[in-house]
Amino acid sequence: MTALAPAPAAGARRFTGSFVAGQWREPKPGTGQDVLDPADGSVIATVADSTVAECLESVDAAADALASWAERPPRQRGEILRRAFDLMNAERDAIAHLITRENGKLLVDSYGEVAYAAEFFRWFSEEAVRIGGEYRLAPNGDKQIMVTRKPIGVALLITPWNFPAAMATRKLAPALAAGCSVVLKPALETPLTATYIVDLLTRAGVPAGVVNLVLPSQPGPAVSAMLHHPALRKLSFTGSTEVGRLLLREAADNVVSAALELGGNAPVIVLEDADIDAAVDGVLVAKMRNGGAACTAANRIYVHRAVADDFAGRLTQRMAALRLGHGADPASGVAALVSDAEVEKICRLVDTTVAAGACATTGGRRPSGPGAFYPATVLVGVEHGMEITRQEIFGPVAPLIVFDEEEQAIRWANDTDRGLIGYVFSRDTARAVRIGHLLDTGMVAINTGVASDPAAPFGGVKQSGLGREGSDVGIEEFLEQQYLAVPV
Structure with missing residues (x-):
């Protein structure tokens, strides 16, 4: 690069x-x-x-x-x-x-x-x-x-x-x-x-x-x-x-x-009644801000089966359009991570996930050349419980997990020893807020990819x-x- x-x-x-x-x-x-x-x-x-x-x-x-x-x-x-x-x-x-x-x-x-x-x-x-x-x-x-x-x-x-x-x-x-x-x-x-x-x-x-x-x-x-x-x-x-x-x-x-x-292990829940364009916009921000190297980054993206293919297609299109390059280049959409060690960690995590049955619809492989670069990556076919859902990715990788019932998504979202932030997307704000209250997290973002604000209390629960x-x-x-x- x-x-x-x-x-x-x-x-x-x-x-x-x-x-x-x-x-x-x-x-x-x-x-x-x-x-x-x-x-x-x-x-x-x-x-x-x-x-x-x-x-x-x-x-x-x-x-x-x-x-x-x-x-x-x-x-x-x-x-x-x-x-x-x-x-x-x-x-x-x-x-x-x-x-x-x-x-x-x-x-x-x-x-x-x-x-x-x-x-x-x-x-x-x-x-x-x-x-x-x-x-x-x-x-x-x-x-x-x-x-x-x-x-x-x-x-x-x-x-x-x-x-x-x-x-x-x-x-x-x-x-x-x-x-x-x-x-x-x-x-x-x-x-x-x-x-x-x-x-x-x-x-x-x-x-x-x-x-x-x-x-x-x-x-x-x-x-x-x-x-x-x-x-x-x-x-x-x-x-x-x-x-x-x-x-x-x-x-x-x-x-x-x-x-x-x-650390965090932020879940995203995209419900069947979500505005898919808004959900993709929100997830893109929550995932790609700082190249994914944020404790608030979207780490596990749970998408209802009824909208999973549509969501995956649109997110893949948006992620694939992000060009790798130096952070000071205004044409760049994905910049370098902080070190080669961070890139190698992400490579191992993605390779392990693909070997377990997932598929990269874009990205998924480190480019040749110098620099600590890794492309924007979308993984489909990820199952809850895979290693990638158990740890922070801290990079530009978005694993998508399909769910069928609201209760299942909430249970999976809470199935972690971390609890910093969660994200919920639904056209029904009251429903999204109700689900937000059920998440074991210190913060919840409703229909947005950004929650941090100096005027708001920042912190998590559990570990x-x-x-x-x-x-x-x-x-x-x-x-x-x-x-x-x-x-x-």
């Missing part, structure tokens, strides 16, 4: 080091770790390799800065976040090109991510001044019950590679609004977007030590050490369920509060995680209640 060199982002600021106590620590010549363009394997930059000692130093720096930041008036914290929102929008071209370069995704998806990511700064700039409390008389009349909310303390924020801007701001914004200081550890595949955002926050007015960033090449020992630092009180992690389980065990040693946004991000509840993850008894 021929790669297209992306246009340079005018005015882009590039940092490749860790950021501790307000100082960048760039890698020394001959050291560090390479960041690759997944479209052609070329080296974009070499970033620092943070040692365990440096990671612990970052927690110390955050602890030193905590009190002064927590004592800042909420309005001041909010105004800094609002300036970050304005800066992010002003510099969206530079950030979007940077995301596409290190992540591989389509430039249109990168622009969408920048807009979504910036909204968390604006939303929580407003929530900073709305942290509430309680004041009431005890039932027996002997005291006033006063309940306040205080910053939970130093927070460790761990973000994945698939949304390097949005997953960072979705954690940074509520933590800073609440008055917490933080250590950000981004994914090694996409660290440059995170360093850009940290610099942006500094320019917006965040004081030294309040936001720190580390880039350990061996994240396991580094994260474990930070979780055992006595000053660390919060873990906010977005990533796989498997890693989330390990981190939850580590957090238990010091009883560190944990918010985990983990899709603990807690919620966004909305007015997202800031609660970074606050502790304190009760004061005042005799009367």
Whole structure:
């Protein structure tokens, strides 16, 4: 696959080091770790390799800065976040090109991510001044019950590679609004977007030590050490369920509060009364946003037998029209995945599914040539219970499973240990909402392929995680209640 060199982002600021106590620590010549363009394997930059000692130093720096930041008036914290929102929008071209370069995704998806990511700064700039409390008389009349909310303390924020801007701001914004200081550890595949955002926050007015960033090449020992630092009180992690389980065990040693946004296995239910054109549009968005590399991606598409052939034909036609190419090329419909390892995983999953009796109506085979590319693929003849229905695909592959009865579709949709989001398509909105209530998921999208919104609570049930991000509840993850008894 021929790669297209992306246009340079005018005015882009590039940092490749860790950021501790307000100082960048760039890698020394001959050291560090390479960041690759997944479209052609070329080296974009070499970033620092943070040692365990440096990671612990970052927690110390955050602890030193905590009190002064927590004592800042909420309005001041909010105004800094609002300036970050304005800066992010002003510099969206530079950030979007940077995301596409290190992540591989389509430039249109990168622009969408920048807009979504910036909204968390604006939303929580407003929530900073709305942290509430309680004041009431005890039932027996002997005291006033006063309940306040205080910053939970130093927070460790761990973000994945698939949304390097949005997953960072979705954690940074509520933590800073609440008055917490933080250590950000981004994914090694996409660290440059995170360093850009940290610099942006500094320019917006965040004081030294309040936001720190580390880039350990061996994240396991580094994260474990930070979780055992006595000053660390919060873990906010977005990533796989498997890693989330390990981190939850580590957090238990010091009883560190944990918010985990983990893997999904999103079911889509297309009922016999669905508007097929609208359903295809919705599934295409839910499946192909970010090239399928999203925890909210449509993973198991259950289609009623009465409309299965029609739906499969239309979806195949739309998916087949998506051209493979560099994410910065406006003619591309499918861009590179983040790494060859991700492509190889999808190849194995598709090959196993086809060997079990399914058929690819389009795609289904990795193209020759360089780059981490895989084509948009539709699989028909998939049976519920096949391996592809038991795990996240995280790529541009749409498996279609035929069902006969509504109850069967609901039962199959809930037959998973994950429960992040589900999708329902029906012309009968009341029916779709009723089915939505029966899905074991934290979110449900009705007749649409997009549910995420900074103003809505994002999170799942079962092994899709603990807690919620966004909305007015997202800031609660970074606050502790304190009760004061005042005799009367």
